[in-house]
Amino acid sequence: DKGGWSSFMAKEIAEQPEAIANTLRGRIVDGIVEIPELAGLGADTLRDIDRIVIVACGTASYAASVARYAIEAWARVPVTVELSHEFRYSNPVLSERTLLISVSQSGETMDTLMAVKYGRDAGVKTLSVCNTQSATIPRESDGVIYTHAGPEVAVASTKAFIAQIVALYLFGLHLANVRGTLTAEELAELTEQLTGVPEQLAEVLEVTETVRTLAHWMADTRSVLFLGRHVGFPIALEGALKLKEISYIHAEGFAAGELKHGPIALIEPGQPVFVMVPSPRNSPVMHSKIVSNIQEIRARGARVIAIAEKGDAAVLPYADEVIPLPIAELFMQPLLTVVPLQLFALELSTAKGLDVDQPRNLAKSVTVE
Numbered sequence: 001d002k003g004g005w006s007s008f009m010a011k012e013i014a015e016q017p018e019a020i021a022n023t024l025r026g027r028i029v030d031g032i033v034e035i036p037e038l039a040g041l042g043a044d045t046l047r048d049i050d051r052i053v054i055v056a057c058g059t060a061s062y063a064a065s066v067a068r069y070a071i072e073a074w075a076r077v078p079v080t081v082e083l084s085h086e087f088r089y090s091n092p093v094l095s096e097r098t099l100l101i102s103v104s105q106s107g108e109t110m111d112t113l114m115a116v117k118y119g120r121d122a123g124v125k126t127l128s129v130c131n132t133q134s135a136t137i138p139r140e141s142d143g144v145i146y147t148h149a150g151p152e153v154a155v156a157s158t159k160a161f162i163a164q165i166v167a168l169y170l171f172g173l174h175l176a177n178v179r180g181t182l183t184a185e186e187l188a189e190l191t192e193q194l195t196g197v198p199e200q201l202a203e204v205l206e207v208t209e210t211v212r213t214l215a216h217w218m219a220d221t222r223s224v225l226f227l228g229r230h231v232g233f234p235i236a237l238e239g240a241l242k243l244k245e246i247s248y249i250h251a252e253g254f255a256a257g258e259l260k261h262g263p264i265a266l267i268e269p270g271q272p273v274f275v276m277v278p279s280p281r282n283s284p285v286m287h288s289k290i291v292s293n294i295q296e297i298r299a300r301g302a303r304v305i306a307i308a309e310k311g312d313a314a315v316l317p318y319a320d321e322v323i324p325l326p327i328a329e330l331f332m333q334p335l336l337t338v339v340p341l342q343l344f345a346l347e348l349s350t351a352k353g354l355d356v357d358q359p360r361n362l363a364k365s366v367t368v369e
């Protein structure tokens with residue numbers, strides 16, 4: 001039941017504040033993360049791991065790529081993200097001190113299931129992040145963190161994506177606690193930031209009208225580019241995937257630092273480019289680098305749509321459009337930045353008269369390899 005919404009995707013985007021409140025519910029107690037379901041992966045095991053490999057496909061792999069930065073920063077464990085289907089055939093170097101985390105909304109993605117089985121057969125510990133109760137992948141894993149985002153019907157994943165990042169953040173904070181890599185004050189501060197996310201998500205949804213106008217104006221666009229740095233980079237990839245999936249428009253995401261290593265050659269007058277702008281408070285150096293990137297592409301005629309923290313005056317002179325974000329700390333910002341991109345794909349698909357929920361050639365759950 002779409003509950004009065006024009007599509008399941010529209011409904012699921014709007015449900016994100018509630019979905020994230022559910023991901024967090026009962027898991028933060030006095031500034032400490034508690035995940036009882038980790039059962040098979042106790043504190044001793046988590047203290048002993050020396051490496052984390054996250055396997056996932058599509059949007060789930062971008063959620064993993066965002067969380068990688070946070071887990072490394074907080075728990076000081078090296079984390080790599082592998083596409084499930086690439087992992088299996090890469091003869092990966094694994095040991096009993098490796099933790100293999102799988103991320104899957106459905107818990108039935110065959111490529112990811114096979115990667116988990118491969119890891120298990122190689123003797124590594126396995127943890128799954130999943131949105132579907134009792135799905136196959138969590139049943140095959142030593143531990144599971146359910147995202148509790150509620151059923152996701154639209155093929156294009158939205159609320160599950162944000163919930164996957166939040167669940168991985170909870171795990172990262174738990175890991176940091178058992179390994180003693182963050183102080184009690186730091187843990188309290190970060191858990192408080194997470195607790196504030198549902199409210200910030202509700203605030204960012206207020207950009208819907210602005211994005212709708214932009215999407216209508218761009219309905220005939222043939223190609224859209226997305227640029228980001230650090231946690232903004234996987235968000236750029238996710239924004240491009242959303243657009244490809246439901247609007248059938250050529251879209252590509254790049255790491256902003258790669259621009260002059262090739263992609264800047266694509267910039268011609270009128271080329272729309274979305275830029276994920278980090279907050280100048282959280283990362284002044286990254287912020288100034290992104291502002292330079294914006295100047296470089298603007299000088300070549302790009303039409304720049306900047307997604308930036310409200311009040312960021314530095315981008316105003318160079319951006320054609322600014323989509324304002326609520327004030328948020330470094331690792332909370334990607335959870336908000338992705339929302340205008342989801343809305344943009346939804347509105348563009350709608351403007352083109354396409355089936356938002358059931359894009360051509362795609363299935364919600366890919367159960368074949």
Ligand code: M6R
Nearest residue numbers: 058059060104105106109156157
């Ligand atoms: O169910 P899963 O999370 O394992 O699915 C993985 C991908 O197939 C999925 O995220 C896909 O990329 C979505 N359609 C993206 O919107």
